[in-house]
Amino acid sequence: MIILEQVSNPRRMSFTYGQEALEIEDTIMAKADKTLDREQGKPKAPGATRLRGPAPKVGIRPAIDGRRRGVRESLEDQTMNMAKSVAKLVSTLKHPDGSTVECVISDTTIGGVAEAAECAAKFAREGVGLSITVSPCWCYGTETLDADPLIPKAVWGFNGTERPGAVYLAAVLAGHTQKGLPAFGIYGKDVQDAGDTSIPDDVREKLLRFVRAGLAIAWMRGKSYLSIGSVSMGIAGSIVNEGIFQDYLGMRNEYVDMSEISRRLEQGIYDADEFTRAIKYIKERFKEGKDYNTPAAQKSREQKDKEWEAAVKMAMIARDLMVGNPRLAKAGFGEEALGHNAAVAGFQGQRQWTDFMPNGDFLETILNSSFDWDGVRQPYIMATENDSLNGVAMLFGHLLTCTAQVFADVRTYWSPEAVKRVTGYQLAGPAKNGVIHLINSGSACLDGTGQQASKDGKPAIKPFWEISPEEVARCVEATSFCPAVVEYFRGGGFSTSYYTRGGMPITMSRVNMVKGLGPVLQLAEGQSVELPPDVAEKLSERTNPTWPTTWFAPALTGKAAFRDVYSVMNAWGANHGAFSFGHIGADLITLASMLRIPVCMHNVPEEKLFRPSAWLSFGTSDPEGADYRACASYGPLYGKK
Numbered sequence: 068m069i070i071l072e073q074v075s076n077p078r079r080m081s082f083t084y085g086q087e088a089l090e091i092e093d094t095i096m097a098k099a100d101k102t103l104d105r106e107q108g109k110p111k112a113p114g115a116t117r118l119r120g121p122a123p124k125v126g127i128r129p130a131i132d133g134r135r136r137g138v139r140e141s142l143e144d145q146t147m148n149m150a151k152s153v154a155k156l157v158s159t160l161k162h163p164d165g166s167t168v169e170c171v172i173s174d175t176t177i178g179g180v181a182e183a184a185e186c187a188a189k190f191a192r193e194g195v196g197l198s199i200t201v202s203p204c205w206c207y208g209t210e211t212l213d214a215d216p217l218i219p220k221a222v223w224g225f226n227g228t229e230r231p232g233a234v235y236l237a238a239v240l241a242g243h244t245q246k247g248l249p250a251f252g253i254y255g256k257d258v259q260d261a262g263d264t265s266i267p268d269d270v271r272e273k274l275l276r277f278v279r280a281g282l283a284i285a286w287m288r289g290k291s292y293l294s295i296g297s298v299s300m301g302i303a304g305s306i307v308n309e310g311i312f313q314d315y316l317g318m319r320n321e322y323v324d325m326s327e328i329s330r331r332l333e334q335g336i337y338d339a340d341e342f343t344r345a346i347k348y349i350k351e352r353f354k355e356g357k358d359y360n361t362p363a364a365q366k367s368r369e370q371k372d373k374e375w376e377a378a379v380k381m382a383m384i385a386r387d388l389m390v391g392n393p394r395l396a397k398a399g400f401g402e403e404a405l406g407h408n409a410a411v412a413g414f415q416g417q418r419q420w421t422d423f424m425p426n427g428d429f430l431e432t433i434l435n436s437s438f439d440w441d442g443v444r445q446p447y448i449m450a451t452e453n454d455s456l457n458g459v460a461m462l463f464g465h466l467l468t469c470t471a472q473v474f475a476d477v478r479t480y481w482s483p484e485a486v487k488r489v490t491g492y493q494l495a496g497p498a499k500n501g502v503i504h505l506i507n508s509g510s511a512c513l514d515g516t517g518q519q520a521s522k523d524g525k526p527a528i529k530p531f532w533e534i535s536p537e538e539v540a541r542c543v544e545a546t547s548f549c550p551a552v553v554e555y556f557r558g559g560g561f562s563t564s565y566y567t568r569g570g571m572p573i574t575m576s577r578v579n580m581v582k583g584l585g586p587v588l589q590l591a592e593g594q595s596v597e598l599p600p601d602v603a604e605k606l607s608e609r610t611n612p613t614w615p616t617t618w619f620a621p622a623l624t625g626k627a628a629f630r631d632v633y634s635v636m637n638a639w640g641a642n643h644g645a646f647s648f649g650h651i652g653a654d655l656i657t658l659a660s661m662l663r664i665p666v667c668m669h670n671v672p673e674e675k676l677f678r679p680s681a682w683l684s685f686g687t688s689d690p691e692g693a694d695y696r697a698c699a700s701y702g703p704l705y706g707k708k
Contacts (some may be wrong), residue, residue, distance in 0.1 A: 095366075117164070117390045117445070119408045123196030123285030124169045125157050126218075126280055128186055130202040130211040130235070133178030142204050142230070145261065146176050149201045149225065152264050156271060157199075157278050164445050165532040168282065171195050176375075177561035180210045187215065196285025199223065199274065200239070203261070204230035208238040210399025211535040214248065217288075217317075219281035220663045221251035223270060229261040240680045249701065250276050251657075251680035266462040276677055280658035283466035284704075286410070288317040292455060293389055293407045296325040296415025299452035303580070304641060305413065307455045311586050314706030315662050316459070321407040323388055325420050331384045336403055338383065338394045341441075345379045348440035350538075356547030356564050359613055364553045371550060374559045378429040384428050385414060386447060411462045413453035417556075425560035426452070426551050432563045435461075435512035437471045437531040438539050445531055446471040451510040457643040462578045464647030467654045469516035469530040473507035477575075477644045480636035481606065489609075490602045497569075497620045503631035505575070505612065505646065507619040509548075510557065513540065515615060517544040517568030517595060526568040526595070528648035550614035569597030574651045575619065578664070579640035585703070588659045589668035591635055593621035593649045616623045616644070622670050629670045638668055648695060653677065663698040666691070 129150035132138050154170035161167055171193045173186040177200075190198065198213045203225035213220045220243070224236025236254055244251040254272060256268045266274070291314050299305045312318040331337060357367050366374070387395065391406025416427040433439050434447040448465055450458030451474050460473040482501045483494045494501065517526035518541035519534055529538075548561040576590040596618045598606070607616055621635045628638035652671040659666050660678040676690060678697075685700070686693035 071192070088133050102153070106488065118290060120289055122162050122166055122169070123163070123193045123282055124171050124189045124194055125282070126156075126193075126195035126198040127154050127172045127184075128183075128200040128211075128213060129173060129176045130200050130206040130239075131176040131178050131204040132204050132206055133210075138174075139178060143176060145203050146201070147172075148264050149203055149223075152198055152266055153201055153223070153274060156266055156274060160275070160278060160282075161469060161530070161532075162282070163286070163466060163530075164698070165469075165530065168278070173503060176207075177211050178637070179207060183211055183214075189212070190215075190218075196288070197278065197281030199220075201225070202235050203227055203232045204235065205232075205240070206235045208235065209242040210610075212242055212246075212248070212635050213214055214246075216248060217326050219251075219277070219284050220248070221253055221274070221277045221281075223253040225259065226255040226257065227259050227263075228375070243679075244681040244684060247701070248698075249660075249681045250285065251279075251677065252680040255641060257493040273677055276654055276657050279467050279654055280661055281354070283463065283658055284317075284661050286466050289319070291321045291408050292412035292458065293321045293323065293409035293410060294415075294453055294455065295323050295385060295388065296420065296453055298418045299415045299454075302452055302454055302642070303576060304454035304456035304643060305415065305452055307413075307453070308580055310703075310706070311456075311459070311580065314703040315586060315664060316381065317705045318410070319408075321409060322405070325415060327388070328381060328384050328420075329424075331387075331403070332377065332380055332508035335400075336384070336400055337380055337387065338392065341383060341394075342376075342380060345383070345440040346376060347381065349379065352543050353546070353548055355561070356549035356613065358550045360550060360553055366550065366559060368579055370559070374425045375561065378560055381425070381427065382433050385412065385449065386434055388412070388448060389449075389639070393591045397441045411448040411450065411458045413450035413455050413458050413600075415453040417452060421556045421558050421560070424558040426508070426556040426558065426562070428551065428560055429548070429561045431474070431510035432512060434512070435471055435474065435515050436542075437529075437534055438510070438542075443531045443534050443539065446512065446514075448472065450474060451507055451643075454643050456578045456580060456586075456641070457645050459578045460635045460645040463578075463655060463658060464574070464576065464645060464651065467651055467658065468647055468649060470528045471512040472648045472650050473505075473617065474507055474516040475511060475615075475644055475646065476507045476642055477636065478506050478610065478642075480506040480633050486602070486606070488607045490600045491631075492599060496596070497594055498598070498618065501637050502596060502598075502618045502620050503632065504606070504610075505619050505644065506607075506614050506645070508611075509551070509564065509614045511563060511565075511615040513542040513546055513563070513565075515567055515617065516542045517571045518542045518545050518564045526571040546615075549684050552611060552613060555611075563614040563615050564613050565615045566603060567595045567615070569595050569618070571595040571648065572650050573617075573619070573646045573648060574655070575621075575644045575646040576655055577639065577641055577644045579667075582663075587640075587667040588655065588664050589638075589640055589673075590622040590655055591629070591668070592652045592670055593619055598619050619646070624670050628631075628668045640667075645662075660694065660698075662704050663697045663701050665695045
């Protein structure tokens, strides 16, 4: 094994691997302090971006009536102050890496096409990923609109009586629709005075929803999905569909055979210092759970220790494959140090890997968590069984909330009658209509325990920069790592086992691929529930108790797929789902409309739906049908129609 710290001079291998690699290595090492603090064993600070490419910015476009000699001059201050108010609001948001969202305001108000072009040039230089046009007055619609077809765009028309801001809003949205440039229209329900610089609550909600979704679009653009391995056990979602990533998300597809993990394990291509820290942390903090294997199938302590070592190294290697690691360059591995710039990845595991090597449960659990042996840090998004479609749902949730995501099987619907028959217990409270058992092969993030707390003390999953050391300790304490059941995993390994705390609002989502239609999104808002320990144990013992469990009670509407809990389970389009903290269904729907992905199932109130104004032209009495028609008409955001 190569011990990285023995190489004190990063140029030591220059004659072996050439000048080009040396220059790459120098570039990597120059950025090391900004991108990775692992050399000192410290957690990454907010803003320490690990993916290539700058954080996207939000562009603010103050549009104005272009008529001089009195009209424009009287509106300059009001229009620019409106832009500044929006920028102040947007700057309260953070990126997933913890850095503050930055805004770029046009140098001048925009009264016509010349100033619109100057603004577009500035936005291109500054890395703007989405735009908001604001105006308190009439403007020349098609002359002032944002014409970039790849940038999500919104228009806030001030609801005031002094100038016809609503007339401009209607006119410019008509222009957007006629030109095939969908835009989100924002119009406050209450009239404001001309000098009022505040942002009404209804306007605020739409602005923030648009920005969260638009930033997710911008963050995905140019990043990668890394497929580690291929198709797992015939699971359709792990048949990676490049069209979804490239045409709908603007992402690249990268592929690495699982033999690359074997190579790095055998040749010691990982940070030995970090491994020492990691294995020490695990031995001191993590607890092994019950070994459910038969006595004959149970492994010795020596074998288990070796499997722990392999599992930790696999996690480090998978992370390095995703985003790179400057420490590898010090040992002459300049290519491996770069990574694949992957915002999301998937690990096949079963069966070609798990039949002879430790499973990927620990790998997936620790990467998806908001912390590891070096402290709190931004979660990595890693899909179990290389289910790329569930990985997309996880990525959506992470970019919208900045929090860790939980990957799970949508495994069993437990009716009140069935629970009563098996356990003698009558479901009550939020679980009274039945629950869905969310469980997967030990790969869920540790944040999913629900041991973090919101400001009101309720269970939560928080952005990493808000998580305290005490909350990390509670997440670890609530988790056991059970030796893998060898019937499933012949190569051994360790599966994460816990019960999610009840009372946590969550949104389960999934992207499915439909032949002849393309991708569709489905989601269900609801909450986690707790069952009495003896009841939970009896239900879990009927499947695999070494895996993490969330009892999910979806919110019911009494209609269609949300008629009852059984209907939710029956309508779910695949065996997997991802859940995110909070009720984020409205944000997911807005994001899907930007990508032109129709939503086939949701329980979000109609008044919270926020899509481009052009969607109304495809029908107003049937929002779901209009969504399908609009997405089909416009086609994928980055694909050719």
